[in-house]
Amino acid sequence: LAKTTQPISMDSYEGQEVNITCSHNNIATNDYITWYQQFPSQGPRFIIQGYKTKVTNEVASLFIPADRKSSTLSLPRVSLSDTAVYYCLVGGLSSGSARQLTFGSGTQLTVLP
Amino acid sequence: SAVISQKPSRDICQRGTSLTIQCQVDSQVTMMFWYRQQPGQSLTLIATANQGSEATYESGFVIDKFPISRPNLTFSTLTVSNMSPEDSSIYLCSVYGTGLNTEAFFGQGTRLTVV
Structure with a gap:
């Protein structure tokens, strides 16, 4: 499974657009890029x-360049409730066959008032 | 989509004891996944549970420590055996939804504290 690299943390202010970039240089041809959000004391959410x-x-929004070696998650006009950890994952198309997910370190986004 | 219920949501246990965590899904799924999330860390896959066969464990996790049951297509249990304070973590189960993508659904997790 392709490894992902993301910033450990980011700060933003309410109302701003936040862009979190993830690197996945070894992405395979049939891999999809998926982002999850996790709040404290909850499981990750697609x-x-x-x-x-x-x-x-x-x-x-999710922006993926032509070479697919990176991706950017864009959150428009964030609010305090968007404070969470965001995970970028790269994996294969399931095609009816479930495959395990490998989580990277994630990005702790803190939205400030 | 899939709705997952985990029990218990949290527990405080004495070292040396065992805790069984239950995971119930509202639909039939082929595979269920068990993760551990240590404080302030990311999720680490413990094992993949298949109905009717033994679970497949990831490196660093063994069946004697984390026995898993998968009696049917909607239910699984994970037991944390002979617990020590190092087992204090959040344990989560996960399944995939139907469809041709890798969207996964997670339970709310079981917060385990070993004292």
Whole structure:
């Protein structure tokens, strides 16, 4: 499984856009990029997943360059409740066959008032 | 999606004892995964539990210490045996949803403190 590298921590202020970049130089052809969010005392929660270019949902956007060796999670107009740890994971398409997830160190995002 | 219920949500245990954590899923799944999250750390996979066969353990984790049961497609248990303070962690179970992606769902975790 491809290893990921993310910043350990980031600070932001309410209302700002936050971009968290993840490096995954050894990503395989059939690997997807997935981001999870974890609040204290809770299990990780799926945020967004993509394969290439840009993906957007109601929570975030995910930008993936053509070489797919990195990805950027973009959180628009963060609020205090977005303070959490964000994990970038790279894994294969399940195609009906469940595969284990390997978590990296994650990025602790702290949103300040 | 999948809804996962874990029991207990937390416990304080004496060293040398064992605790069994239950994980119930609202749908049938082929594999269930057990993770450990030590204080301030990321998640580490303990084992993969398959229905009808023995669990597959990751390096550093052994069946005698973390026996796992998987009696059916919606339920699994993880036992933390002969506990020591170093076992104090959050233990989480996880499953994949249906569909062609790697979106996983997690239980809320069991916070274990060994004294």
